[in-house]
Amino acid sequence: MFSLFYGLWQFMFSKLELRVLILGIDKAGKTTLLEKIKSVYTNVEGLPPDRIVPTVGLNIGRIEVANRKLVFWDLGGQLGLRSIWEKYYEEAHAVVFVIDASCPSRFEDAKSALEKVLRHEDLKGAPLLILANKQDLPEAVSSEELARYLDLKKLDERVYMFEAVSAYDGLGIRESAEWLVEVMERSKRTEMLRLRAGAMGPGPA
Numbered sequence: 310m311f312s313l314f315y316g317l318w319q320f321m322f323s324k325l326e327l328r329v330l331i332l333g334i335d336k337a338g339k340t341t342l343l344e345k346i347k348s349v350y351t352n353v354e355g356l357p358p359d360r361i362v363p364t365v366g367l368n369i370g371r372i373e374v375a376n377r378k379l380v381f382w383d384l385g386g387q388l389g390l391r392s393i394w395e396k397y398y399e400e401a402h403a404v405v406f407v408i409d410a411s412c413p414s415r416f417e418d419a420k421s422a423l424e425k426v427l428r429h430e431d432l433k434g435a436p437l438l439i440l441a442n443k444q445d446l447p448e449a450v451s452s453e454e455l456a457r458y459l460d461l462k463k464l465d466e467r468v469y470m471f472e473a474v475s476a477y478d479g480l481g482i483r484e485s486a487e488w489l490v491e492v493m494e495r496s497k498r499t500e501m502l503r504l505r506a507g508a509m510g511p512g513p514a
């Protein structure tokens with residue numbers, strides 16, 4: 310009996326939650342951004358920036374945007390940890406790729422990490438939001454400049470957007486979250502993930 314309810318619960322949950330993977334090289338500001346998103350969308354104040362340490366495991370953030378349940382998975386971006394990213398690709402509805410827009414010396418590293426993400430089969434059709442973070446810093450480049458610099462090939466086949474944000478002052482956070490919900494709702498990938506969850510359905514009692 311328990312397994313029937315558990316299976317049903319899992320089934321319903323997998324249908325309702327939209328999973329967003331937050332990727333990017335180390336120090337891009339992924340975790341700070343996730344904490345800011347939590348502050349903006351929940352009553353719970355996220356961790357302040359001075360209490361955030363480099364990520365080694367996985368941080369999870371659950372919020373609700375426009376009546377949709379979103380689950381963010383924030384992974385560590387240090388070189389030795391990037392091989393873990395692909396374990397999460399298959400289940401993700403969308404990807405947020407965060408870049409420190411104030412640090413051009415690391416754009417090359419960010420670009421090749423992002424290109425590798427985009428090449429992966431398990432992320433086929435996943436909408437992509439590229440964030441030019443740290444806009445509160447005067448040296449930060451705009452999202453247009455960043456887009457020109459990255460000059461990503463094959464992006465046109467994918468639903469994507471560049472957005473200027475600041476995990477410190479919250480610039481662009483609501484626009485980003487709302488765009489994500491909108492594109493995930495319409496994406497073929499979401500449909501595919503729902504069908505797959507449905508096909509697996511609740512197991513035998």
Ligand SMILES: Nc1nc2c(ncn2[C@@H]2O[C@H](COP(=O)(O)OP(=O)(O)OP(=O)(O)O)[C@@H](O)[C@H]2O)c(=O)[nH]1
Pocket residue numbers: 333334335336337338339340341342358359361362363364365384385386387442443444445446474475476477478
């Ligand atoms: N000025 C400014 N600094 C930021 C912003 N976002 C993050 N930072 C700072 O950038 C540094 C790295 O932030 P994290 O959130 O730990 O970066 P991360 O991408 O999660 O790094 P890893 O977990 O190592 O992959 C910290 O010192 C943050 O305070 C921002 O919007 N503006």
Ligand SMILES: [Mg+2]
Pocket residue numbers: 339340341362363364383384385386
């Ligand atoms: Mg982190």
